[in-house]
Amino acid sequence: MEVKARxxxxxxxxxxxxxxxxxxxxxxxxxxxxxxDDGRGESEGRRDDQVSTAPVGSILAVxxxxxxxxxxxxxxxxxxxxxxEQVEGGLSxxxxxxxxxxxxxxxxxxxxxxxxxxxxxxxDEPTLAFSGAQSKLLPLIDKAPLRAETPGDTADAFxxxxxxxxxxxxxxxxxxxxxxxxxxDALTTGFQYGPAPTGGTPExxxxxxxxxxxxxxxxxxxxxxxxxxxxxxxxxLTDGNRVAPATVVVQHxxxxxxxxxxxxxxxxxxxxxxxxxxxEVLRDGRTFDGNWERKTDTDGTSFxxxxxKPMNFAEGQVWVVFTKA
Numbered sequence: 334m335e336v337k338a339r340x341x342x343x344x345x346x347x348x349x350x351x352x353x354x355x356x357x358x359x360x361x362x363x364x365x366x367x368x369x370d371d372g373r374g375e376s377e378g379r380r381d382d383q384v385s386t387a388p389v390g391s392i393l394a395v396x397x398x399x400x401x402x403x404x405x406x407x408x409x410x411x412x413x414x415x416x417x418e419q420v421e422g423g424l425s426x427x428x429x430x431x432x433x434x435x436x437x438x439x440x441x442x443x444x445x446x447x448x449x450x451x452x453x454x455x456x457d458e459p460t461l462a463f464s465g466a467q468s469k470l471l472p473l474i475d476k477a478p479l480r481a482e483t484p485g486d487t488a489d490a491f492x493x494x495x496x497x498x499x500x501x502x503x504x505x506x507x508x509x510x511x512x513x514x515x516x517x518d519a520l521t522t523g524f525q526y527g528p529a530p531t532g533g534t535p536e537x538x539x540x541x542x543x544x545x546x547x548x549x550x551x552x553x554x555x556x557x558x559x560x561x562x563x564x565x566x567x568x569x570l571t572d573g574n575r576v577a578p579a580t581v582v583v584q585h586x587x588x589x590x591x592x593x594x595x596x597x598x599x600x601x602x603x604x605x606x607x608x609x610x611x612x613e614v615l616r617d618g619r620t621f622d623g624n625w626e627r628k629t630d631t632d633g634t635s636f637x638x639x640x641x642k643p644m645n646f647a648e649g650q651v652w653v654v655f656t657k658a
Contacts, residue, residue: 391480392456392519393435393507396463397427398443399546401564403501407571408436410650413520415578417654418448418604419588423544425563428452431507432519440504441497445470447591448604450477454630456521462490462505469592482510496571523633527645530638533619541583541654548654550581552618558649559615579649581615582636584625585658604655611658612636616647 397406399417409415412429420426428449429439445463447470453459460480474481484491490509494502540549550559558577561568568576587610591603609626614636623644627634636644 391458391460391511391515393431393460393462393511393514394449394453394456395429395431395439395505395507396443396445396449396461397429397439398441398501399425399427399563400501402497403441403443404563404566405569405571406441407504408439408507409568409570410574410576411436411439412650414522415650415652416452417541417548417652418446419543419546419602419655419657420446421601423546425543425546425548430520432515433517434514435507435511437508438504438506440494441501442491442503442505443500445474445481446601447473448602448606450474450479451630452604452606453477453479455523455627455633456519460510462507462510464500464503521633523627523635524651525636525643525645526648529617529619529647530621530642530644533617533621535618536615536620537618539581539583539613539615539620541656543656548652550578550615550652552615553577554618557617559652561652577650578652579616579647580651582625582646582651582653583613583615584634584653584655585611586655588655588657606630606634606655607632612644614644614646 397403397409399406409427409429411431411434413432414430416428416430417425418428426443426446431439439462442462442464445461445466449461450473453461454477458478458480460482462482465483466474482490484503487510490506492504492506493499494504496502536552538549538551540547547564549562549565551562553560556577558579559581561576561578570576587605587608588602589605591601607627607630609624612623612625614621614623621638621644623636623638625634625636636646638644
């Protein structure tokens with residue numbers, strides 16, 4: 334059977350910076366004791382010389398709120414890739430990457446982190462949709478080779494829902510940012526898809542824990558997918574669909590302190606996605622031990638088995654959960 338590689342080597346992001354954002358007003362605080370944000374509001378304004386059309390072939394990455402008050406989420410099952418990372422207070426946040434199809438609505442949308450800029454360098458001029466960022470991070474976003482989109486940049490693409498309290502009720506209409514999905518070729522991740530490696534260990538369920546959050550993936554023979562639960566609750570979206578990726582990657586990385594803190598003084602973790610390390614790949618009801626490598630920030634990430642052969646993923650949605658090595 335043929336093995337498909339959606340990305341082998343990225344050629345580098347060469348576009349001009351298309352967005353600059355400035356600090357906005359203070360958002361209302363988190364509810365229910367969830368204090369994972371920086372306390373800043375949505376960024377406002379776009380320079381007159383900036384365009385509002387995404388580059389041809391641009392993927393859309395959306396920062397998704399993942400505290401209990403933000404659930405159920407919307408549009409998460411349409412993503413090609415979902416990255417999970419640790420944020421302040423040991424909580425989690427998601428980045429959903431869309432290339433092959435856009436849902437009508439995605440959210441709740443939340444703020445960006447410094448780690449996002451390194452992770453997104455693997456794509457050519459990606460569009461990053463987020464609610465805002467703390468003022469000290471904004472200059473780094475300004476310099477990054479991506480198109481930043483916030484409610485202050487493209488107001489008609491974002492709206493506040495009535496189902497949840499602020500700040501957990503900001504939603505995005507992807508079609509207002511990008512006319513149509515760019516397709517598989519835009520997924521310059523390094524991931525390879527094809528038959529499963531030989532061997533592996535049968536796995537019914539796998540849980541990855543952060544200090545104040547956890548993800549559980551349970552294999553479904555009926556669906557041939559991993560059913561997602563977060564913090565002990567099944568991940569069912571607003572339309573009633575259960576989130577169920579075909580492949581789950583547990584990627585062991587360095588998680589260090591960044592130069593930023595939230596307004597409560599909690600340090601923002603920085604997840605290093607350039608380098609190498611250990612990984613487990615869950616597919617077809619089995620776990621396969623392996624390794625990952627990303628040589629530079631403009632490269633995708635290659636995954637190999639323990640004997641150095643390419644690690645193939647199953648066709649369908651991929652979740653990558655970054656966990657501390």
